[in-house]
Amino acid sequence: MIEAAAERLKGWARRTPMLSSPFLDDLAGRRVMVKAECLQHTGSFKFRGAWNAISAFDPPGVIAFSSGNHAQGVALAARLKGIPATIIMPSDAPRTKIANTRGLGAEVVLYDRASEDRDAIGARLAAEPRLTLIKPFDMAEVIAGQGTCGLEIAEQAAEEGVETADVLVCCGGGGLTSGIALALEARAPGLRPRPVEPEGFDDVARSLAAGGIRANDRLIGSICDAILTPRPGDLTFPILRRLCGPGLAVSEDQALRAMALAHDRLKIVLEPGGAVALAAALFLPGPGEVVIAVATGGNVDREVMARALALPGEG
Amino acid sequence: MIEAAAERLKGWARRTPMLSSPFLDDLAGRRVMVKAECLQHTGSFKFRGAWNAISAFDPPGVIAFSSGNHAQGVALAARLKGIPATIIMPSDAPRTKIANTRGLGAEVVLYDRASEDRDAIGARLAAEPRLTLIKPFDMAEVIAGQGTCGLEIAEQAAEEGVETADVLVCCGGGGLTSGIALALEARAPGLRPRPVEPEGFDDVARSLAAGGIRANDRLIGSICDAILTPRPGDLTFPILRRLCGPGLAVSEDQALRAMALAHDRLKIVLEPGGAVALAAALFLPGPGEVVIAVATGGNVDREVMARALALPGEG
Numbered sequence: 001m002i003e004a005a006a007e008r009l010k011g012w013a014r015r016t017p018m019l020s021s022p023f024l025d026d027l028a029g030r031r032v033m034v035k036a037e038c039l040q041h042t043g044s045f046k047f048r049g050a051w052n053a054i055s056a057f058d059p060p061g062v063i064a065f066s067s068g069n070h071a072q073g074v075a076l077a078a079r080l081k082g083i084p085a086t087i088i089m090p091s092d093a094p095r096t097k098i099a100n101t102r103g104l105g106a107e108v109v110l111y112d113r114a115s116e117d118r119d120a121i122g123a124r125l126a127a128e129p130r131l132t133l134i135k136p137f138d139m140a141e142v143i144a145g146q147g148t149c150g151l152e153i154a155e156q157a158a159e160e161g162v163e164t165a166d167v168l169v170c171c172g173g174g175g176l177t178s179g180i181a182l183a184l185e186a187r188a189p190g191l192r193p194r195p196v197e198p199e200g201f202d203d204v205a206r207s208l209a210a211g212g213i214r215a216n217d218r219l220i221g222s223i224c225d226a227i228l229t230p231r232p233g234d235l236t237f238p239i240l241r242r243l244c245g246p247g248l249a250v251s252e253d254q255a256l257r258a259m260a261l262a263h264d265r266l267k268i269v270l271e272p273g274g275a276v277a278l279a280a281a282l283f284l285p286g287p288g289e290v291v292i293a294v295a296t297g298g299n300v301d302r303e304v305m306a307r308a309l310a311l312p313g314e315g
Numbered sequence: 316m317i318e319a320a321a322e323r324l325k326g327w328a329r330r331t332p333m334l335s336s337p338f339l340d341d342l343a344g345r346r347v348m349v350k351a352e353c354l355q356h357t358g359s360f361k362f363r364g365a366w367n368a369i370s371a372f373d374p375p376g377v378i379a380f381s382s383g384n385h386a387q388g389v390a391l392a393a394r395l396k397g398i399p400a401t402i403i404m405p406s407d408a409p410r411t412k413i414a415n416t417r418g419l420g421a422e423v424v425l426y427d428r429a430s431e432d433r434d435a436i437g438a439r440l441a442a443e444p445r446l447t448l449i450k451p452f453d454m455a456e457v458i459a460g461q462g463t464c465g466l467e468i469a470e471q472a473a474e475e476g477v478e479t480a481d482v483l484v485c486c487g488g489g490g491l492t493s494g495i496a497l498a499l500e501a502r503a504p505g506l507r508p509r510p511v512e513p514e515g516f517d518d519v520a521r522s523l524a525a526g527g528i529r530a531n532d533r534l535i536g537s538i539c540d541a542i543l544t545p546r547p548g549d550l551t552f553p554i555l556r557r558l559c560g561p562g563l564a565v566s567e568d569q570a571l572r573a574m575a576l577a578h579d580r581l582k583i584v585l586e587p588g589g590a591v592a593l594a595a596a597l598f599l600p601g602p603g604e605v606v607i608a609v610a611t612g613g614n615v616d617r618e619v620m621a622r623a624l625a626l627p628g629e630g
Contacts, residue, residue: 017332017354022391023418036354038582039332076337096579103338263620264411267353267613269582298582302624305578309617309624 002147002183005052009148013048014040018156021265028282031290035153036268038298045149045176045296046073050134052145054081059132065122067225068097069297070136075104086131088121094301114220137175138233146176150183157188164190165290168277171195171204172227174236181243194245196277198224205247207232223252226273226297254279259308271300317462317498320367324463328363329355333471336580343597346605350468351583353613360464360491360611361388365449367460369396374447380437382540383412384612385451390419401446403436409540409616429535452490453548461491465498472503479505480605483592486510486519487542489551496558509560511592513539520562522547538567541588541612569594574623586615
């Protein structure tokens with residue numbers, strides 16, 4: 001399915017670059033390779049899964065719920081396919097994400113993340129016969145689309161002569177992490193995926209440690225909006241459990257520092273939730289001489305970037 | 316020479332991506348393609364020319380003068396070759412550029428841009444027999460190295476089906492612009508290079524208009540430090556005159572707005588002098604349905620980026 005997704009994405013998604021900086025290597029004490037998915041269309045990897053799922057289903061219209069990156073991926077994919085998209089977004093999503101989703105032509109429906117159940121809203125709207133629900137992660141076609149990022153990581157690591165490394169992935173519901181895990185299992189078994197989450201929202205790490213699905217206590221109160229999900233998915237968790245190393249968690253301060261260093265050293269723009277893997281690569285100890293971090297998204301409000309850039313000094 | 320340079324750069328320089336955003340297309344009223352050379356090693360295209368020249372000369376040591384981007388390109392190339400580098404930099408260069416050049420292992424010599432003649436200092440130091448001068452632009456091997464960027468632009472435009480467009484290039488001494496011009500002449504004659512400079516420092520535009528070399532009145536007083544040069548080069552100007560369309564100039568405010576839009580829409584970090592071509596693509600009228608802008612560098616101090624991000628609204 002991932003290979004089929006790669007065929008569908010050819011000429012539509014970007015093959016994002018693998019970046020690096022000797023300064024980051026020095027800081028981390030090991031070689032740091034950064035897969036810059038923030039440079040994907042709509043500023044995050046989400047376009048991959050959205051394009052693959054919509055291409056596979058070929059529906060007359062789509063609906064999705066998302067804090068903003070899946071929203072934009074679905075909106076652009078639908079626009080390119082010439083079909084309507086309805087997107088259900090939390091009212092506290094970053095305003096640029098809401099504006100961009102509307103700017104890409106989607107109809108946006110807002111809901112209160114603390115008091116309303118987005119799955120119920122989604123199920124109700126998806127009951128409309130002309131709208132096909134494109135789930136943010138727990139859907140095979142979406143996982144396969146995100147997995148194309150893993151195929152590229154396997155190729156790019158091989159080009160650099162890297163056979164053994166942890167591959168750190170910013171993880172919400174686990175769609176990208178499980179897709180990458182499946183791709184690496186087939187193409188680069190020496191590369192070990194590991195989910196990275198914000199401290200206090202590490203449902204995946206706790207689920208992996210417990211051997212069964214654990215939920216987050218809360219879904220608000222982090223700047224890492226892109227990766228705040230209630231719990232790992234029913235499809236994604238068994239994949240994560242079979243293929244991933246232990247989960248990692250970083251603080252908000254570490255995520256902001258990673259954003260500033262990505263600005264200084266890689267010349268890329270990351271959002272907090274898209275920077276947690278780089279933060280883990282830079283600030284947490286890890287095995288081996290090389291670590292690969294997936295920089296999953298860059299849809300950040302200017303004020304949040306300015307906050308990161310106002311932090312003192314290096315690292 | 317450009318093809319030979321491309322061979323030397325293979326596996327050492329990055330093939331930087333061509334980026335785009337439907338939001339920028341809407342803003343400009345035409346399709347905008349952005350060659351993201353800020354993602355090149357050391358954060359600017361300069362590594363290309365430095366690596367090619369050092370590879371061609373194979374010297375025991377090198378010397379260079381630069382406001383910061385050529386400095387870093389030469390410093391990294393020398394480090395990778397295992398030879399010493401001495402870099403002469405203006406004392407008012409952005410502090411990150413000075414720190415990065417030192418961080419890459421080069422010896423940095425500072426001079427006063429307003430009162431001292433960097434060419435004389437360079438000539439004196441280059442008299443040392445063990446140091447080969449790597450000029451920032453007026454050197455055939457450097458022009459050929461920068462020209463590899465033009466080969467990539469020709470390929471990437473063809474991949475997108477673009478045969479006719481202006482190619483806007485941030486222009487200081489004209490090394491990159493002339494290299495790109497030569498590559499496009501051979502590979503994509505429908506793509507027309509045009510230099511872009513800051514208002515008040517448009518020596519290349521005025522030289523092109525006059526049909527002979529004209530100098531800038533002053534060399535300080537612009538945030539576009541990367542592209543403030545006294546006058547076009549003796550090697551570069553005849554190439555620019557033969558192959559380029561008329562020069563363009565943008566204001567500092569336009570450069571800062573382009574930086575903010577590159578942050579928002581492309582997820583790349585640009586410095587002011589690396590953003591003038593994108594600014595011209597977005598804010599100045601131009602012919603045709605497509606325009607290509609070369610985003611030449613991203614080595615910006617955090618304060619300057621914060622200033623760009625504090626600008627109001629879109630565009």
